[in-house]
Amino acid sequence: EAGVTQSPTHLIKTRGQQATLRCSPISGHTSVYWYQQALGLGLQFLLWYDEGEERNRGNFPPRFSGRQFPNYSSELNVNALELEDSALYLCASSSQGNIQYFGAGTRLSVL
Amino acid sequence: AQRVTQPEKLLSVFKGAPVELKCNYSYSGSPELFWYVQYSRQRLQLLLRHISRESIKGFTADLNKGETSFHLKKPFAQEEDSAMYYCALHSGGYQKVTFGTGTKLQVIP
Structure with a gap:
């Protein structure tokens, strides 16, 4: 069974551009979570989607947004990129029981 | 607001020594607590959760509501335990x- 897949693996952008990150959950999982892992800050919760709806979001500005598609895959969009957005972005999925299964991440570099 | 604190960024122990990775939380209700682990070049994965009350790879963790702690313990560290460990709290529903910020465990041969 395929795990959580994220694409692209690496993404290089310049300040002010937009970035789109993608996540495909494990088959049968309806929840997708997004986290930002910046150096020295651990995992910061970004967004939680379940059944196509945004269920919760962390303390991030509105330029961080996303959506979940009918097939439960998800997109994270970051607009007006800033240097401090450079980080590893992790996606996780879950079904019931709150156990999260993580992808390998997308490393976003903002120059 | 809920918070998870892992006071140690790095914990170095010798092989065969006991290990205790500390996790303290702040939350007024009844949280669900987890330990996740990330081995070198692998994905973050669940190690154990408090409601399961099981031992995984020799690790155990007991929820102490009085001390608001969920420390991870292992009596005898192995080299393969070297990894990054994260404590996590879920307060239920769509919360x-x-x-936590994670603790890097380094087991010295």
Whole structure:
């Protein structure tokens, strides 16, 4: 069974551009979570989607947004990129029981 | 607001020594607590959760509501235990999941 897949693996952008990150959950999982892992800050919760709806979001500005598609895959969009957005972005999925299964991440570099 | 604190960024122990990775949380209700682990070049994965009350790879963790702690313990460290460990709290429903900043465990041969 395929795990959580994220694409692209690496993404290089310049300040002010937009970035789109993608996540495909494990088959049968309806929840997708997004986290930002910046150096020295651990995992910061970004967004939680379940059944196509945004269920919760962390303390991030509105330029961080996303959506979940009918097939439960998800997109994270970051607009007006800033240097401090450079980080590893992790996606996780879950079904019931709150156990999260993580992808390998997308490393976003903002120059 | 819920918070998870892992006071140690790095914990170095010798092989065969006991290990205790500390996790303290702040939350007024009844949280669900987890330990996740990330081995070198692998994905973050669940190690154990408090409601399971099981031992995984020799690790155990007991929820102490009085001390608001969920420390991870192992009586005898192995080299393969070297990894990054994250404590996480989920307060139920669609409340957000809060992770600690992680502790890097280094087991010295």
